[in-house]
Amino acid sequence: MGKELKKIKKRNEIPDELKWDLTKVYKSEKELTAELDEIQNEIKKVDELRRTLAQGSVFLKTALKHYFKIEQKVVKTYVFASMLNDQDTNDKKSQGLFSQVQQMYAKFAAAFSWLEPELLTLSEEKLNSYYENDQELLEYKKYIEDVLARKDHLLSDKEEKVLASASDIFSTPENIFGILNNADLKFPQVTDEKGNIVELSHGLFEKLLESDNREVRKNAFQALYKTYDQFQNTFAAALAVNVHIHNFQANIRNYPDAISAALESNNIPISVYDTLVEKVNDKLSLLHRYIEIRKELLELDSVHMYDLYTPITKLPDQEYNYENSKKIALKALNVFGDDYTHVVKKAFESRWIDVVENVGKRSGAYSSGMFETPPYILLNWQDNLESLFTLVHEMGHSMHSYLSNHNQPYQYSDYSIFVAEIASTTNENILTQYLLDNTDDLEFKASILNHYLDGFKGTVYRQTQFAEFERWIHDQDKAGLPLTSQELNNKYANLNEHYYGPKIVNDPEIALEWSRIPHFYYNFYVYQYATGFAAASALAKKISKEGPKSYLKFLKSGSSELPIEVVKQAGVDMTKPDYLDDAFAVFEQRLNELEGILKKIKIKQNRN
Template identity: 60%
Template structure:
């Protein structure tokens, strides 16, 4: 019998109830164009305030308001254009709309670029007088404090202008990486599970590593890194140049080192980073146990790096429809209280979510919105457990955004990237606990436990491994030690061996993994995935045992204080090791449970 080909629907074929309602942002494209023109007209108005911050409190306040008003209106324009483009990236009109909006964003950035250097040029005593003279400035206290807290690290206005003008030059290593990694690499053809010859790509590599057929995994793994090996010297030059630039800028701004400079943006103590690395290394025996369990269940004599992503428990046969998944999520999150659940229902009912895949739609999933819009969610629903987890994850982001926006003024609403993954991962933790509590099926329970352990492995252990490598790169460069491909390969290979333990076969190809990680160009970004996951684990347990109020206050806080302070008020002190040790204790508990279920089923 001939198989029917399944075609993706075009955008206009998707049922309206499964699409987001962007008319709540702008009722029409004409209304968008009107706002676009108003933002453009406001550019010159903001520039007029340049050079005026020293003229008195009222002028200072007027300038600050003008800058924020422009940024707020421009942000709304961008959100609309970006969402419209992502719902169908083949639509030429919305491609143009987004391109124009990005150009407008660059103009907005240029028109307000004078503000921070001019603010920092104000003597602290004079700024204090402004607050005494005009109490309306108190609403902007934290925003101004975030800027002035780095006063000693800013240069003269002229020097800052020179550095700003060189921003494109400083971004060259990352741009080289992007072009090489996304455009120029030519990957080989490999066989998939059905023995079809397919072109290996970034997109299908992960799926191939999940294959139950070991030869498929091995071929994909070796094919991927054989390609990277050919370009190791170019990647090494790009990454070492980026690290050197980062060290150079930190030095010129009088920071102790590049890591301190990166963490200072959110007022994060370096001890948070160091404690993470120390506690992860202390608990590496748990990762070694998990690798050993993989070895046992996969019935292999040695675990290769390409064996770390294939499922070791049976995939549940059941499907998860979108409507059913909504009901599960409402039950899983009920511990967060009636108001939270009511807002999740509003997201479901008022079309905040673009649900199904259509031709031309952006892949993946995200939550996106701003102060004057709903926090919209993009999905590509597949009726499986992974889609359920994706929805609850993105709902965490959206509820964080909603709570922040409705409880803070605009200038204090945009929460820090340091806490961004906490709310989403807390929701995942609550869903995991709910699914474990609701099932008596040992096979399903084993799958959920393994899903959690794999997430922990990939987020806490793996991202901390990346963080260690990133710090080593900066230290080597600061000490004027060579950073060629050989040094990077050798250190990464030894680091990988230490993390995964005696049961791993440390495939020589894994030495090149650093080449394909874009986050190494984000300046000490990756550690936040690990700290956020561990903090979410602690917060989820607190919600289940003590109630949600402290956590809800965390969601409402936005950026009204520095992120470490906000999380501490919720009950997690990220300057100490306890929250990490608690997360590892939960990992150990669930690893014990999985091992026991497997023993009982044997």
């Protein structure tokens, strides 16, 4: 019969056990409002601390303590309001609260805009005498040294205050994108592989692209991009302004370009970025080979962009519902020891996870939280293998946050974004190896290898493609060249054709993919997915041979040292290209392994 319209549930129709419990942050919105009032009062006292740092160590310590005390409260309000907003972006009250918190963040930043410039007036000799006089100040020494290292890029007290006051204005393009992408876009109805008429959504789109039915994939692909096509000029305008803001901020802070500003903030050499792009371009032939395997196994005359996500091997019947997936995740992550899995169980049992999709919910998945809160996880569960991997991926982020928060003081508890994707993708690698090691089923092994290769394609190749595009849009703006939808479409289409090569049809719709990628608003973030995945490959191999001791130390380090040094202590030197060579070696090895298994399956089928 089929033809049943399946509607996405509203927030109030979702069972509580599948929703995160934000009362662990604030028991009510009233409590949040009271916290904001308290922050406002604390901010009023900040001006009393100005021009006191040179008067003695006790004044510097007082100023730093007050700064981190208020920051901690502001970050907590931001985490709460952003998650409240993300769980239902249609909720006007949540939108208002989030806007209010963003404004408070700007006020806080403006109130302390004098702190770093005034720190720069203190001589090294004076600071050393402060450390000798007050050992408690040593807790802030790395923070002070990081500020001093940015001396050439900090502005005057007045200029810093102006920039800080405009922080909520600078976030406007990203906010416009978020509201348009998650709340205002209305996707059409499509037919799934069972003949049901369903409402297309971000989460369902990804599931439909995995369908065995090519017409289902094609129709979902075309329907989604037809919607984006209607708003491509608005998306282009938002992205162009966002890029211009990045270049403006870099220029005013005396950086040669936006990429230098973004990477130097984490002490990452640009050579790390350049080496990634160079290495990936050198290895595009492996991606083309994988696409050729897809074409052969799917028995296609030609491969289209909507053919890249459907599994090329059929998974044996196994229910990847949320309950079963939690059990698999715990078994796989057991390699990290009982202390680690104890916290994972707590995450499952204490409602740290928002599991299923609802109307207005932010698309995708992420881990959030801060020093005082649980490391929450947002999911849009789809009962497939990809959702299991997403759960394990986000749990990697959350465990990284949990261990950093519980082993570092507040000021060093938040790890650098450069290392942020390492823990998550290490978890994915661990899960892949666990699934391969615990089956003799050739078809299941083939499907897991297929998943790994797809993950590598999507993380190393695709994110590096994004990284090239991101650098281009910033270079275009810096040169005073336009970033209209036409220029963005043309560049993206050409770059896509270069990456995927002659073995694939460069569908015209793919030119619009840039318009739905939130990470292009994150200021040179995407390359770290690729470097993180490659580093995780090396770390996962090291953990399987030597155990998790050095890796767990990495998870506990927070920002207590430079990010490059933190990873190096775990066993991977990301200033050298070796880790990328190792990652591509694993990709090629598993590509060979998949081909070998598929030949065995074919021989077995012929015999039967």
